[in-house]
Amino acid sequence: MQFNILALIGRVFLAFFGATGRLSIFTASGVRHSFSPPWYFRHILRQMLSIGYYSLPVIGLTAFFTGAVLALQIYIGSSRFNAESAVALIVVIGITRELGPVIGGLMVAGRVSAAMAAEIGTMRVTEQIDALVTLSTNPQKYLVAPRLIAGTTMLPLLVLVADIIGVFGGYAVSTEKLGFNPGLYLKRTIDFVQTEDVVSGLVKAAVFGFLIALMGCYHGFNSRGGAQGVGRATTNAVVSASILILVANYIVTTIFFGA
């Protein structure tokens, strides 16, 4: 009995370290291929379009409503201390530092990781990745590098858009519903926000974009066993990308703003 438990613990740990090792090797080689020629520019552009441009509606809508609801809640909370003037400040900091990148990252993770895992996973189970190899094309370079490059560069742009729309969402609620003076609200926003707030959010976005693409590619690449395997890869990609985003968010926040 005791032996069995030890064996079980051992197995779990071995599986964990095995997976970590495989992921590390995969990541290292993906990054290496992203920085070395040849670059498949056509594919990079296509991925940028599908990650960046086609995520705009999702990002725009979530950012607007997040900003709006943030303003509403902060107003309710701060009115207990007669501190309603803090609404503009908290909305802009909340959006640029945290909610823009995190909610944006999670939304894109759902969209993009899943799509990547499904596409690459299907290529794996239908032997298209094997075919790439026989055609003297490195699948890491052809499939993974363009996605990593596009993910890492597009997410900051998306989050910048999310920041603007999110702040506008807060502004809209504050001026239309809560009776703030529009000019004053905007002036407060612009006075309060600091470069660091925005930049830290954009750095987070770049990290999230990398993680989203990495998880989509990794799970797709390692999918096995037909349609069911691809389905599993898709789910795993979204779940692991979302968890990694939240963990990375904590780490980057600590690095920027101290513990």
Added chain:
Amino acid sequence: MMDVTSKIALTDVHKHFGPKQVLNGIDLEIGAGESVVIIGGSGSGKSVTLKCILGLLTPDRGSIRVDGQETVGMSVGDREAVLSKVGMLFQGAALFDSIPVWENVAFGLIAGQRMARPAARDIAVEKLAQVGLGSEVVDLSPAELSGGMRKRVGLARAIATNPDIIFFDEPTTGLDPIMGEVINDLIVECVKEVGATALTITHDMDSARKIADRIAMIYKGKIIWVGSVSEIEETANEYVAQFIHGRVDGPIQMDLRAL
């Protein structure tokens, strides 16, 4: 040990999946410019043998030499060099469904040899014509083709770079008899006129007789018989005789349950 004329030499190749021993000591030599056909029951490891030669699967044991060069355990860069001489038709065609038919055929030229796209397209159109596909399919997506058409696109892709060594995994399955004959002629032409070395897997004995210089039969993970087309008709080997005449009675027992 190896004589210089053998283009591909497999010695004692073993491969298992889980508890299942698929290849159990494959020995096979293929001379330069020779056309060898592998026959054998469904699930006997024919496709696995090809994938081991291509390096898509790593054998557990044994040696595989291409042009006298050991390929088992070879580095990725060296393998790319070997594979640049090789063309492969996958059993399931393995076409890239994100790009049109002509780009599939031209893939090795554009990605592998860095040829300009218009020139590669011209070659692709010509290769497609050789497999009996007209200009109307050139810009279609692979998903819009029938099974037999996909197979032929895969064939066109395999020979597009005029490779030195060509592997065909069941080139004529799923084709009508006339088209099958066209493909047989094309394979013969690749070998006889272009001087390529070909290794073909087929269940179609008419096709095997037509394209093979030698036929090898795989059974229980070993090559149990090798000989020329004329020899196979009068072989005393009961396994081979049963197989090529498709008899139910004989030493090869199918795992069927009586109705």
